[in-house]
Amino acid sequence: MADDSIVFDRALLRRRFARAARLGPATFLIDRVAGDLAERLSVVTRRFDVAADVGTPTAALRRALAGLPAIGTVIAVGPTLDHLGSGRGPKILGDEEVLPFRDGSLDLVVSGLALQLVNDLPGTLVQLRRALKPDGLFLAALIGGNSLTELRQSFAAAEAEIEGGASPRVSPFADIRDMGALLQRAGFALPVTDADRLTVRYGSPFGLMQDLRRMGATNALVERRRSPLRRATLVRAIEIYAERFADADRRIRATFEIVWLSGWAPHESQQQPLRPGSAKARLADALGAKEISAGDKAG
Numbered sequence: 001m002a003d004d005s006i007v008f009d010r011a012l013l014r015r016r017f018a019r020a021a022r023l024g025p026a027t028f029l030i031d032r033v034a035g036d037l038a039e040r041l042s043v044v045t046r047r048f049d050v051a052a053d054v055g056t057p058t059a060a061l062r063r064a065l066a067g068l069p070a071i072g073t074v075i076a077v078g079p080t081l082d083h084l085g086s087g088r089g090p091k092i093l094g095d096e097e098v099l100p101f102r103d104g105s106l107d108l109v110v111s112g113l114a115l116q117l118v119n120d121l122p123g124t125l126v127q128l129r130r131a132l133k134p135d136g137l138f139l140a141a142l143i144g145g146n147s148l149t150e151l152r153q154s155f156a157a158a159e160a161e162i163e164g165g166a167s168p169r170v171s172p173f174a175d176i177r178d179m180g181a182l183l184q185r186a187g188f189a190l191p192v193t194d195a196d197r198l199t200v201r202y203g204s205p206f207g208l209m210q211d212l213r214r215m216g217a218t219n220a221l222v223e224r225r226r227s228p229l230r231r232a233t234l235v236r237a238i239e240i241y242a243e244r245f246a247d248a249d250r251r252i253r254a255t256f257e258i259v260w261l262s263g264w265a266p267h268e269s270q271q272q273p274l275r276p277g278s279a280k281a282r283l284a285d286a287l288g289a290k291e292i293s294a295g296d297k298a299g
Helices: 010-023 028-042 060-065 121-131 149-162 176-185 205-214 231-244 283-287
Strands: 048-054 071-078 091-093 106-112 132-143 189-202 252-264
Touching: 010 205, 028 060, 028 106, 028 132, 028 189, 028 252, 048 060, 048 132, 060 071, 060 106, 106 121, 121 132, 121 176, 149 205, 149 231, 149 252, 176 189, 176 252, 189 205, 205 231, 205 252
Parallel strands: 048 071, 048 106, 071 091, 106 132
Antiparallel strands: 132 252, 189 252
């Protein structure tokens, strides 16, 4: 009987990343994320002596962090040698779903474009929070739920038209509306989520599909259709993509949404919410309004 909690075929994901490395990886997305993450960290006024880079494909993030004087040792953790890349520093072969760190051993955890592919994201977030020292920082970028909406719609329409139904072909990515609650549930203090959108243009949908192969980002869903894609369906999907999502110059658009997560391991020095009933000023006074007690009707 299948386990409904298993969404991604993790063994297949590792093979897909190995294939991407052989093809020559497409790194424009992770390179952008690495630069943005380093910029976000550069404004944090404290030092992080021991950091971990969890699951990031390639060494792009560690190269970006090497330019920050406030970052000490960065330990790379990834499921394959292709993930770990050729960057300097300690490396550990390990899965993002079973992290190899003691509780309270890290000052900083970062991750780029990896955690959207774990089967138990809440459990992974709990492990990351426990691995942080008090007042340690977690900062990650995930592929968001609005990514590749053009590709999803094109394949869904083509399959409905040619085959009478649709099958899952694009992974269900993270929804930003859920992320803040997951951070709080995992025990992070001061959780923050936000999102960026990047539109990439291609000469044809085949260029996008080739880049996805070179990112190791093709379909690895457990519930994926196992039979080969019908040629007629592929041709129709390409036609629909060009009809609906091309600009005036006939180049097609592909949307990537990057969801950013940050949170701190709790510490007594952090700002705390006021206790209920402890306010020293009335809201009505601040608003210049008349206070109406319960049961009274407004005039």
